[in-house]
Amino acid sequence: MKRLLILTTAFGALALPATADEITVMGWGGAYTASQIEAYHKPFTAATGTTVVSVDSDNPATPIKAQVEANNVTVDVAILEIADAVRLCDEGVIIPIDPASLPAGVDGTAAADDFLPGTLTECMVPTDIFSTIIAYDASKYAEGEGPKTIADFFDTEKFPGKRGIRKSPKVTLEMALMADGVPAGEVYAMLETPEGLDRAFAKLDTIKADAVFWEAGAQPPQLLADGEVVMTMAYNGRIFNAAQQEGKPFDIVWDGQVYEWEGMSIPKGAPNEAAALEFVKFATSSEPAAKAAEFISYGPPRKSSASLVGNIQGTDQPMSPNLPTATENLTNALASSLDFWADRDTELGERYNAWLAAN
Incomplete structure (x- = not known):
């Protein structure tokens, strides 16, 4: 955990030893996946040497469940809506993630207190609101x-x-x-x-x-x-x-x-579980979560990320007023x-x- 805190504070400035050559992340495609490639995948690869392969699905919950039931899991991390994550967690399709293993916010707030109330669940770490x-x-x-x-x-x-x-x-x-x-x-x-x-x-x-x-x-x-x-x-x-x-x-x-919100889960039997967990920790820490919000108008679920969100990518306009999680929009x-x-x-x-x- 200490290693990840150093990593996220520097946003990839320090290299970490790779725990796998490659991991596969299943998302929703389009602008959503594009934002994650820039904010999560590329910086994680730069910091660890682990390549992140993106695959798309209309709803990752469906193929993830099929893979686990067939005992042929090829995906390491899946982006799920909260309702699907709770259901698949109850069914044993995705594994629990200990909140205590997640890095604290950039302001030192423990992860369990840094995420918006109710968004951090047993088997899913939220990425966006x-x-x-x-x-x-x-x-x-x-x-x-x-x-x-x-x-x-x-x-x-x-x-x-x-x-x-x-x-x-x-x-x-x-x-x-x-x-x-x-x-x-x-x-x-x-x-x-x-x-x-x-x-x-x-x-x-x-x-x-x-x-x-x-x-x-x-x-x-x-x-x-x-x-x-x-x-x-x-x-x-x-x-x-x-x-x-x-x-x-x-x-x-x-x-x-x-x-509402969605986030990252790890399927049971993921081929690179250790590396998948490191990726989830990195991607859902304060700075990457804020960076993703600059590409798409979904708010970061961490309170410590709010002040870190910059301009809409490619413009000089601040993104924060367009986010559900902006303080003034949560009144x-x-x-x-x-x-x-x-x-x-x-x-x-x-x-x-x-x-x-x-x-």
């Missing part, structure tokens, strides 16, 4: 006159026009309650009661006549661009990309955001509850579908 937010077309409003709170999304009198709403109860119900004045920290306790659920659906009733429902992440930016909605629930990364890469005049309302933010949705997904999905079908 993404969120569902409210987005709007700033060109439709006078400067400073656009929506600023989650309540504004539901206020069709002050802000007339169509609303893009996720065709799923998850996140939608949470946002409805926050818009109705429930503090983020009380949302799930409220949703566990019949009264709380009725309150959430009653709030959704107020904008149902103006709703345009979406299912895929690519839809909200397109709905905004086509003028079909004036504001919409959306994934923060999709809106950032539309604004940054396509020049769309889209802005984000961070108030009432619901954030009224809610961490999605895995336990709540594991217990109630089917039940609430049925009620939500019935609500959709009702006149």
Whole structure:
């Protein structure tokens, strides 16, 4: 561990003895993997001499489970969404990672205290935070006159026009309650009661006549661009990309955001387990986590990383304001509850579908 602390503080300035010639990391591909190659893979190879090979999957959980069950594991590290990581951990497909083995933050904070609450789990070390937010077309409003709170999304009198709403109860119900004045920290306790659920659906009733429902992440930016909605629930990364890469005049309302996370796990029977663990320790330490955030607008899960995030790659614009984990964006933010949705997904999905079908 001491060796890794020296390594991450210097961000690869010191060479370490390789524990394997090569490791294989399975991720999601595209811009996501590209960010990890620059922030994790190349610096790790420079520091250890171990080559990192990237392989892509639509969802790494599926091939990882198949490999373990076939006793033919070729992947050393897999990037998993939190729900899949918890499930595969319970099934013995991925191995536990001791939080005490992870390097402290650059400020000396122990890893267990440095990661955002709830994100560090038994078999997964988080790499990034993404969120569902409210987005709007700033060109439709006078400067400073656009929506600023989650309540504004539901206020069709002050802000007339169509609303893009996720065709799923998850996140939608949470946002409805926050818009109705429930503090983020009380949302799930409220949703566990019949009264709380009725309150959430009653709030959704107020904008149902103006709703345009979406299912895929690519839809909200397109709905905004086509003028079909004036504001919409959306994934923060999709809106950032539309604004940054396509020049769309889209802005984000961070108030009432619901954030989720993903991270690194090691499959049972990984061919290079020791080297895989060293890689996970390195990649999830303060500075690499901050570096990855400069390439893609997902926030680093370590609190000590926040002040280390620099400019958007290739620009002179700071990335921090675009991240779910920026201090100012976490003022009224809610961490999605895995336990709540594991217990109630089917039940609430049925009620939500019935609500959709009702006149």
